[in-house]
Amino acid sequence: MTMGRTRRDFLRTTSHTAAVLAAASLGQVHAAGNEKSGPLKIALIGCGGIMNTHVKTLLQMPKEATVTWLCDVDPQNTKEKLDRLNRSSGAKPRVTQHAEDIFNDSTVDACVIATPNHWHAPLAIAAMRAGKDVYLEKPASHCFTEGPLLIETAEKYGRVVQHGTQMRSSPVYDQAAKVLADGILGEIKFARAWSAEVRPASILVPDSTPPKGVDYDRWLGPAPVHAFNVNRFHKKWRLYPEYANGDIGDDGVHELDLGAWGLGMKGDVLPTRVTSHGGHLFPPYATEFFDDMTVTYEFPTGQQLIYEMHSVTPYGLFGVDNGNVFYGTEGYMLFSRRGFFNVYLGPKGTPGPKEDKAIRGQRGYLEHMRDFLQAIRQRTPTRAPLEVGHRSSALVHLANIAAMTRGALEFDTNAGKFRDCDEANTMLTKNYRAPYGV
Structure with missing residues (x-):
């Protein structure tokens, strides 16, 4: 095996090589040139920590995307995002604690999923089955076997998926890739x-009761039942x-x-x-x-x-x-x-x-989201497709x-x-x- 040549071939197409099969699948769903006009309609699922960054990013692209749904089991999280979106853009997305409401809305183009890890695969799979493209925060899976199932679902339904390893879209990454490819x-x-x-x-603290309004059973979701604890x-x-x-x-x-x-x-x-x-x-x-x-x-x-x-x-x-x-x-x-x-x-x-x-210092968050939105319109692989996200x-x-x-x-x-x-x-x-x- 000639490692040098193989390495150059890989790095010159670093963001797409792992997704060749996905490209064929995506092409079957949307004919070439049949791009959606106007801003894409995006639903945000899991409105805690990292979603603040995604909201900030999406607000910088008003012509490319608009947030139409917010979903979180904690009303305080959705309120914070709703207030920010309304102040910054005048947007008034719908709010729910049940992701099924989003999946049943045929106007939604894509979901950004940033829940705790145990919810990543169940929500992403349900979203893809409902015809939504998915920006899935890392790690893609909570256990190994969820990875192949995610890939299988994306291929079956022809969905675009971006894994939340944002550095793959940074211009710093692109310059480094060129240096590596040059050998x-x-x-x-x-x-x-x-x-x-x-x-x-x-420190360990005793169990208590969930905050007012929180749907704790849904927060647990596929995880075993456990009394509420702030930790x-x-x-x-x-x-x-x-x-x-x-x-x-x-x-x-x-x-x-x-x-x-x-x-x-x-x-x-x-x-x-x-x-x-x-x-x-x-x-x-x-x-x-x-x-x-x-x-x-x-x-x-x-x-x-x-x-x-x-x-x-x-x-x-x-x-x-x-x-x-x-x-x-x-x-x-x-x-x-x-x-x-x-x-x-x-x-x-x-x-x-x-x-x-x-x-210097660019970490790819804006570019990663833009790459996702472009892939949705063009039905092309993303820079961090599921094959890479699974590995x-x-x-x-x-x-x-x-x-x-x-x-x-x-x-x-x-x-x-x-x-x-x-x-x-x-x-x-x-x-x-x-x-x-x-």
Whole structure:
């Protein structure tokens, strides 16, 4: 296998290679040139934290999209977004606690889904079945088996999907991709990714009652029934596996996505071996995830991706809290989704290309949403299609499972399961509480 040539071919078409089949499927749904006129009608589902960024982004594109629905189980969240949209654009979207109201509205073109992770796949699948295109926040799935189901649904219904790994749309990413494609680093042998951000410790508190107006049963959705607890609600739900995937599934999925990209991996390539270890360096507090992890992924190409997660220190590698390094035979690239990259060549680390000063710090949020809207109109693949989103999310799931079981596991990429470890294979999927599920 000629890695250099394969790598260049991949990186020159970095945002589309993994979605060739999706393009064919999308083309069957809308004839070429049959673009929708006027602003696209968008529904926002899950109106908490990251949705603030999406609202800000959409408000910058009034001719391209308008928000017609807001959905959240907490009326306070929808009120905040409604007030902001009304002040900024005069928009008065409809409000609901039930996503089914949106799916039943034939005028809605697309949904932006930014709920807790356990709701990502059920809502995205329901939206696609209802004929809506989907901007799905990361990680795409809460468990491994949801990924292939998402891909299958998108292909069956010819839907456009953008995964919320926004750096793939940054102009910084584009410039770095060109440098990688030019081959000045030689063959990329391995990559290192990391995230180092201190998370405030949450002490255990007794169960209580949900805030007034919150539909808590619907918030739980497919998750097991559990009494309301503030540590399991807004923002802090990330502490529990019933709803989240740990820090590796929060900031980590961004870095893993970029690490695999830097290696030149196509979107459907999964590792064949995962070695993962985690620890609890914080004093005992309200979480069931590791706050420190070290993971090594070995791919069929022989390349490796090493990931480090540290929630007890803000000090990452190379002075960057979140980043990647792509090591080649002729040099290496430091790349950060904080919006920059540096190249160092030869044994003396001679400085090479870097991002243009004019684009430094750009993280791709606006461009990612614009790419999604354009893909809807043109029925073309997005920069972060589901094939890529599934692989990035799968790296999260495989690492968590390995750390919770044997520490080192072989993965059969054709069968989509671990070799000779029944315990690990049971963790690739989950049970869904009726009537919620996929």
